[in-house]
Amino acid sequence: MQRAAALVGRRCGPGAPGPWGRRRSSAAAGASALQVRPARGRRERILTPESMNPQVKAVEYAVRGPIVLKAGEIELELQRGIKKPFTEVIRANIGDAQAMGQQPITFLRQVMALCTYPNLLDSPSFPEDAKKRARRILQACGGNSLGSYSASQGVNCIREDVAAYVTRRDGGVPADPDNIYLTTGASDGISTILKILVSGGGKSRTGVLIPIPQYPLYSAVISELDAIQVNYYLDEENCWALDVNELRRAVQEAKDHCNPKVLCIINPGNPTGQVQSRKCIEDVIHFAWEEKLFLLADEVYQDNVYSPDCRFHSFKKVLYEMGPEYSSNVELASFHSTSKGYMGECGYRGGYMEVINLHPEIKGQLVKLLSVRLCPPVSGQAAMDIVVNPPVPGEESYEQFHREKESVLGNLAAKAKLTEDLFNQVPGIHCNPLQGAMYAFPRIFIPGRAVEAAQAHEMAPDMFYCMKLLEETGICVVPGSGFGQREGTYHFRMTILPPVEKLKTVLQKVKDFHMTFLDKYA
């Protein structure tokens, strides 16, 4: 016990005299301390474009890139009263449903409000089924509050609800809550899994196969992680379908300079809108099995299928139905989100991933990595719960929920068809069917003289086109070069989220702009 007593060092209460204990009570004290320090000149900055992380510098993210900055500038100019040939900027660059006027699903927001301010649980203005959901979520939260951290993997009962949803969706293929990880939107899940997967140096550096065109989260994260991007091209002539022969080509060529280890799939496609056939998914899974690739299935548009002849098939379900040698071997992570579908709750940053056949130790590593950021936003987790556990027939809120859901999805289907049809009436624009998701990615003809003009401005030709479109019409779309496209082809991505009358106006304006553009640079 003597050694223990020796531990008690010099006590250092606030009044103690140590060099740091004395309190300076005024700014003047600071000033006097400075008098001994010589004046010096302006110092170079430490963090500069030259000294910064080169991987971060290399990141590109077109969906919020230069065209969107320009849109912001134009909005400010309009606010300042500067005259333009239009009165508002229409931000068709991003899949942000509620910003485009889509109303939130009432039931979801009722449950969220009840969770946020539990006094409302006594209010007669809220339906009982919403209260029941809210009570269940709160009971699973520390201190019965959305304000507590959750487990890093997410709130237990919400992971259970996700597993039950996946099981229903996949016609009974079992899902284990232990394989469900709630995330801060799908982007967070995708970048977390990629972060764990990337390793090796030189020719053994991890190669990540991504579709071209792709959603630029993938190329951005690959760049951040200094992994190797391996492109496989989707077949525009065939509705942007994935061709396994093209995958094979990409892997074979990549083996010369990296270790292709991860295959990313976006289905329904972003920006293409393509919905993969069951046969295609089988072929991809077989290929992943054969080539020893870890599968990432970005399935955030799983509720957004419009073509009557298309159906969403989850990679998980197809994997299981292909039999045990696949279902017990192929490593798969699939992603979903609150941001898309019919709820469009982008701001809550909710999402989940399901991992299949992950090495048990890797599951521990994943939880450890997630725990560094503590937990995903608990409000986003609650939103995810309502997405996977909506009102069912017989419940008080079912009818209204169903009506709201069908209205959103019905509108999107109508707008998908309208967009395809109108674009295809314009000479020099070709638009594949929008089978799903919420974007058109039409191919545009850009005349040689316009290509030259773009080069003179040091711009990609489709960036030049989109900038002109923005400046002349106020419509903000993203050039195809931000998603990737075959050399010499040009596209843009436009959301179909504006309300139908506004969308018609947008399409008409694009048409007029395009005709004038062709004339001008003919």
Added chain:
Amino acid sequence: MQRAAALVGRRCGPGAPGPWGRRRSSAAAGASALQVRPARGRRERILTPESMNPQVKAVEYAVRGPIVLKAGEIELELQRGIKKPFTEVIRANIGDAQAMGQQPITFLRQVMALCTYPNLLDSPSFPEDAKKRARRILQACGGNSLGSYSASQGVNCIREDVAAYVTRRDGGVPADPDNIYLTTGASDGISTILKILVSGGGKSRTGVLIPIPQYPLYSAVISELDAIQVNYYLDEENCWALDVNELRRAVQEAKDHCNPKVLCIINPGNPTGQVQSRKCIEDVIHFAWEEKLFLLADEVYQDNVYSPDCRFHSFKKVLYEMGPEYSSNVELASFHSTSKGYMGECGYRGGYMEVINLHPEIKGQLVKLLSVRLCPPVSGQAAMDIVVNPPVPGEESYEQFHREKESVLGNLAAKAKLTEDLFNQVPGIHCNPLQGAMYAFPRIFIPGRAVEAAQAHEMAPDMFYCMKLLEETGICVVPGSGFGQREGTYHFRMTILPPVEKLKTVLQKVKDFHMTFLDKYA
């Protein structure tokens, strides 16, 4: 126009015959396709502890580490009716106020509920000042909805409110909303800035100076980024104060093997609870200026100062008061959060960072990097707004808000004193004053025989101690080895968040455990 027409490729509507267009309608179709594929044996996994990202593997995060996993196991055992010498696990490992029973600030949750479900704006049950805040936030959101993405840097009016708060806090030192970035908790801001800062290979790899003991987010992110961790030791004998001579030693030694470029400060300290004097902050800023270090000031406990002789001084304010050669030169990022203070809204993952003297191009790079993850949760941004823009005297909700705030902070101050006093009554425990934050980090004497027993279990001695404490009392605290400590010294971190009566019981149990432990291993 002929070339334009040629663009229109083979149309590929859902009924088209291409190899991917044909729809397989049943699982059986998949099964038949498999018949041509030979059966193969069990495949090795692609993602294994050997093949995974070694930087991620090296990450440690003690606050949610093995001791917390063990706590979860014990909770399950208690639920299953297994008898223990205690009836509940007390999670004193993490600063999770509401999980420990702290009630949310009513006003904050009222505004959040109104933003979530705007129908409530018509309800007479909500005060007008809360409605005013909610309307202002919603007007600044796309489609007037929390469900839209915000700008990647955060909602404009919330950044303006943060800037106004910082200006008030710092006695008029100006803050520019353009320098404010809303984040997903402080952790997100810290890791984003570090991600931009890290560069170079070999001996020019970026070195990041962190205090020991530290909050393990820092070591974890440094490991993820493959940067070089440079330790500077806080002075336990002097209330865990920061000594610039020790900083100087650390930088000098680091220069042999890396490029020390970043200096991280945690004030008030986590886990130490130390509140830095103004003089200390001046010295640190001068040192950063001299040594060309980018300053990171983690100030999430800025509202948590309890010692009557201590005061929080922000690095920003001191920097400005030191005169233009500092204020126009030293690069600084400071961080705040909704999770700590008196509101304890951890689950919303709200936070902000303010950057000073950042290179203009780096600001663009930062926005680009943030835009890849789209935006911080908008609900967390709204929570941050209420933290920086609470009710003021004269407003309807002021009195209740003020009462709730003072109650939380008064309780924490009382518990800080209680904890220090009770720990210091225990032979073999020495606890510095808890000047701020929400943790005690007492030094514990571990007898030689206990150290040997720990070694036999391949555990750090303080991990062994904390495991025994957990197993015998149900109290979950984090070993000092998870935060770093001088070789041969042992500590643990315990939150002071349990309600006062429970905290007294906890402290008594720790005392009893400690005495028995000393006896047993004497």
